[in-house]
Amino acid sequence: xxxxxxxxxxxxxxxxxxxxxxxxxxxxxxxxxxxxxxxxxxxxxxxxxxxxxxxxxxxxxxxxxxxxxxxxxxxxxxxxxxxxxxxxxxxxxxxxxxxxxxxxxxxxxxxxxxxxxxxxxxxxxxxxxxxxxxxxxxxxxxxxxxxxxxxxxxxxxxxxxxxxxxxxxxxxxxxxxxxxxxxxxxxxxxxxxxxxxxxxxxxxxxxxxxxxxxxxxxxxxxxxxxxxxxxxxxxxxxxxxxxxxxxxxxxxxxxxxxxxxxxxxxxxxxxxxxxxxxxxxxxxxxxxxxxxxx
Numbered sequence: 001x002x003x004x005x006x007x008x009x010x011x012x013x014x015x016x017x018x019x020x021x022x023x024x025x026x027x028x029x030x031x032x033x034x035x036x037x038x039x040x041x042x043x044x045x046x047x048x049x050x051x052x053x054x055x056x057x058x059x060x061x062x063x064x065x066x067x068x069x070x071x072x073x074x075x076x077x078x079x080x081x082x083x084x085x086x087x088x089x090x091x092x093x094x095x096x097x098x099x100x101x102x103x104x105x106x107x108x109x110x111x112x113x114x115x116x117x118x119x120x121x122x123x124x125x126x127x128x129x130x131x132x133x134x135x136x137x138x139x140x141x142x143x144x145x146x147x148x149x150x151x152x153x154x155x156x157x158x159x160x161x162x163x164x165x166x167x168x169x170x171x172x173x174x175x176x177x178x179x180x181x182x183x184x185x186x187x188x189x190x191x192x193x194x195x196x197x198x199x200x201x202x203x204x205x206x207x208x209x210x211x212x213x214x215x216x217x218x219x220x221x222x223x224x225x226x227x228x229x230x231x232x233x234x235x236x237x238x239x240x241x242x243x244x245x246x247x248x249x250x251x252x253x254x255x256x257x258x259x260x261x262x263x264x265x266x267x268x269x270x271x272x273x274x275x276x277x278x279x280x281x282x283x284x285x286x287x288x289x290x291x292x293x294x
Contacts, residue, residue, distance in 0.1 A: 010124035015066055017117050019058035025112035026050040029104035033097050040093045049084065056080055069137055078141050085145035095146040099139055106135045166192050168199050174206040175276045181214030189225040193232055200236045207276040208233050211269045213244030218252040230263055239279055243272035
């Protein structure tokens with residue numbers, strides 16, 4: 001809630017102010033910060049948003065309690081700024097521009113209200129303090145919208161990075177490879193497992209070769225996730241082969257007393273692929289040279 005202030009004569013005049021014609025003045029800061037060479041909003045959008053602002057601000061000022069920032073009038077105004085911030089930011093705008101626009105909007109609004117109503121609002125401390133409270137909250141709203149969008153962008157980028165960092169490739173009919181790079185945490189395991197099981201179902205894969213050469217470390221949690229993935233592969237009717245278990249990973253698994261006795265393991269990816277081909281009945285023969293049999 002905006003700070004409750006004594007309803008001075010000027011504040012009472014403000015809450016009964018005529019809003020007709022205010023929209024035109026509100027277009028000026030919008031054009032300065034979003035229009036022209038900035039090309040964030042076109043002229044039609046600027047006219048429309050200024051008319052909507054005139055309506056929303058008028059609704060707040062004429063509401064039963066203009067100080068109540070939980071009122072429907074203020075909530076509608078706040079939603080307007082959230083949507084404006086999202087639109088401008090999605091088009092390449094900066095949060096600084098949105099803040100400067102909001103500050104300039106406050107000045108333009110007070111000056112125009114003074115002109116339209118013939119009341120010296122710019123000389124009233126109570127009016128200036130009221131608008132200051134409201135517009136500080138709106139600036140905070142803009143910052144929250146900016147932070148929300150940044151978080152969404154970061155989550156999206158992390159998701160894309162994880163997907164590209166774990167490519168699932170079908171190298172032969174019935175055989176797919178899954179090179180695991182980095183560290184397996186719970187969220188990444190769920191993502192990899194979902195993608196892997198979908199590929200097994202789509203490709204009717206019989207063997208999955210999981211290469212651990214790029215795994216940076218192994219603890220009880222990572223090993224648990226690994227075992228979960230192998231069990232899920234078996235439940236889909238496919239066989240799993242683990243390759244590339246480096247000496248330090250093998251020692252860590254031994255110290256953790258992780259039993260891999262029922263899992264197919266091979267020293268490197270090439271050996272794992274040979275086993276995979278054998279399982280599906282494909283025989284790989286070396287090329288003896290030009291004209292030789294394969």
